[in-house]
Amino acid sequence: xxxxxxxxxxxxxxxxxxxxxxxxQTSGFNGLFWYQQHAxxxxxxxxxxxxDGLEEKGRFSSFLSRSKGYSYLLLKELQMKDSASYLCAxxxxxxxxxxxxxxxxxxxx
Amino acid sequence: NAGVxxxxxxxxxxxxxxxxxxxxxxxxxEYMYWYRQDPGMGLRLIHYSVGEGTTAKxxxxxxxxVSRLKKQNFLLGLESAAPSQTSVYFCAIRGGNxxxxxxxxxxxxx
Numbered sequence: 144x145x146x147x148x149x150x151x152x153x154x155x156x157x158x159x160x161x162x163x164x165x166x167x168q169t170s171g172f173n174g175l176f177w178y179q180q181h182a183x184x185x186x187x188x189x190x191x192x193x194x195d196g197l198e199e200k201g202r203f204s205s206f207l208s209r210s211k212g213y214s215y216l217l218l219k220e221l222q223m224k225d226s227a228s229y230l231c232a233x234x235x236x237x238x239x240x241x242x243x244x245x246x247x248x249x250x251x252x
Numbered sequence: 253n254a255g256v257x258x259x260x261x262x263x264x265x266x267x268x269x270x271x272x273x274x275x276x277x278x279x280x281x282e283y284m285y286w287y288r289q290d291p292g293m294g295l296r297l298i299h300y301s302v303g304e305g306t307t308a309k310x311x312x313x314x315x316x317x318v319s320r321l322k323k324q325n326f327l328l329g330l331e332s333a334a335p336s337q338t339s340v341y342f343c344a345i346r347g348g349n350x351x352x353x354x355x356x357x358x359x360x361x362x
Contacts, residue, residue, distance in 0.1 A: 147294060174349055176350070176351075184355070184356075185342060185353035185354060185355050185356050186295075186342075186353050187353070188350045188351075188352070191349055191350065193349075230294070230295070232294075232295075234349070239297060239300075239310070240295075240297070240351060241294075242294030242295040242296070243294050244292055244293055244294045245294065
């Protein structure tokens with residue numbers, strides 16, 4: 144079967160660093176995405192990894208290990224506005240996105 | 253979400269009623285998708301289209317129909333709504349590798 148696993152909820156402190164992990168199993172693999180979704184809103188694109196390694200984009204970084212079926216999203220210098228759900232998704236061989244249920248990130252002052 | 257609009261934003265239906273959700277894009281992309289999002293679950297693909305006049309089934313197509321008569325528009329129809337179809341529906345388009353989402357339609361079936 145195909146599935147994406149990520150923690151349901153995480154809590155972190157404003158100004159700190161948090162890492163959200165994601166493991167995936169898909170029939171074929173054509174890249175991994177991270178999306179941010181604020182409550183009541185649509186998902187918005189954060190990052191895309193297709194090769195192994197770390198991609199850095201401002202305060203956000205995303206890492207991929209294809210051999211381990213593993214990715215993480217790293218958020219630095221957390222701000223209250225980062226409180227949201229973070230969705231991990233992977234393209235399978237048919238370029239259909241398989242989605243995780245999302246990780247709700249709670250930021251405390 | 254620029255370039256992808258969904259109509260309506262909210263709707264309440266009674267069991268057995270029908271309705272059509274409209275997704276419109278002004279970005280001239282070929283691929284369009286309909287997803288549903290339910291609490292505690294990932295987005296699930298209902299139907300998708302790879303171009304004008306084409307549609308294909310996704311993961312959860314039962315109870316839904318779609319049409320892509322014009323490249324800009326992707327319609328999702330519910331012929332006989334059921335309470336299990338209460339959900340938030342998102343339309344998405346694919347530009348390059350990324351998918352861009354519309355604002356969503358919150359549907360409640362009583």
